């Protein structure tokens with residue numbers, strides 16, 4: 001493989017240099033801005049006949065090594081992860097390769113990469129993207145993003161009575177605070193009858209936290225520490241419109257603790273689970289959270305701490321990969337103010353280049 005790095009005043013000139021040196025089959029590996037305002041492109045080409053030698057198959061003994069149980073599971077997971085990663089790199093390289101013919105896509109590609117959108121999703125977003133009505137590519141990009149981002153109506157639109165929402169998720173993401181915000185929205189703003197339940201008996205402070213919110217808002221608040229008690233408190237709260245259930249935070253890697261939570265939740269078969277994730281969490285970790293909390297069959301994603309980051313691609317990535325809609329987002333620590341129902345326009349706006357930079361993408 002021959003790799004070159006070119007610099008120029010702008011992307012079009014840099015792309016022309018790449019094409020002059022490596023031809024139309026060049027693959028763009030990376031692009032960047034220079035301190036003097038120029039740009040740089042690292043590009044490569046595979047000269048004909050420059051193919052890696054094929055490796056002999058692994059010896060039979062490696063396949064029949066007797067590996068089983070958790071070791072084999074772990075290995076399988078790692079291999080799956082590696083092949084997914086490789087697949088993404090191939091798609092990204094292909095997408096970048098397309099820019100040899102469509103250099104005007106490069107700035108958008110760059111922007112979406114900085115937003116940490118999965119390269120495979122970027123490739124989908126940019127495939128065949130054409131300018132519309134003299135306004136460049138951004139309006140069409142916004143339409144495509146809007147189609148990909150699924151949202152679901154908030155819990156107060158539900159006709160079910162009582163509608164029971166159980167918030168599950170990793171430690172410290174803001175589950176209890178979000179329960180309080182949702183309770184305030186439904187009870188104080190919409191005048192609904194709301195009951196609170198906490199299954200978090202792991203720490204005394206956690207039960208206190210929800211009881212304090214219950215007291216301030218004058219809402220019935222119950223604690224349950226096993227499936228039987230959970231079923232009983234749900235029955236006691238059956239006259240409420242909405243029941244919000246707070247749970248103990250669980251590390252996605254701690255399968256034993258996850259199983260304990262699953263056992264308690266079995267007491268509330270009529271409840272729906274909603275997965276709470278903090279937006280600043282890295283994409284790969286969010287993916288692991290969605291995978292391991294999948295056992296609770298969450299109906300929606302709730303994203304917290306949007307105020308703590310300016311990178312929103314992982315939200316799009318999880319929605320596309322899991323097919324789950326976003327129901328709510330939270331944007332700060334204040335109860336009840338910092339909660340919003342998710343809407344596509346708001347999410348698209350966060351993923352698009354800021355208005356003041358739009359000229360750079362035309």
Ligand SMILES: Nc1nc2c(ncn2[C@@H]2O[C@H](COP(=O)(O)OP(=O)(O)OP(=O)(O)O)[C@@H](O)[C@H]2O)c(=O)[nH]1
Nearest residue numbers: 171172173174175176177249304305330331332333
């Ligand atoms: N900046 C910011 N902080 C938030 C937001 N939501 C919650 N927090 C803060 O995050 C911290 C943890 O919030 P909790 O609600 O206790 O989180 P939790 O998921 O219930 O935590 P565990 O029960 O320990 O798993 C607190 O300091 C909250 O004020 C948000 O939208 N933005």
Ligand SMILES: [Mg+2]
Nearest residue numbers: 175176200206
């Ligand atoms: Mg909590």
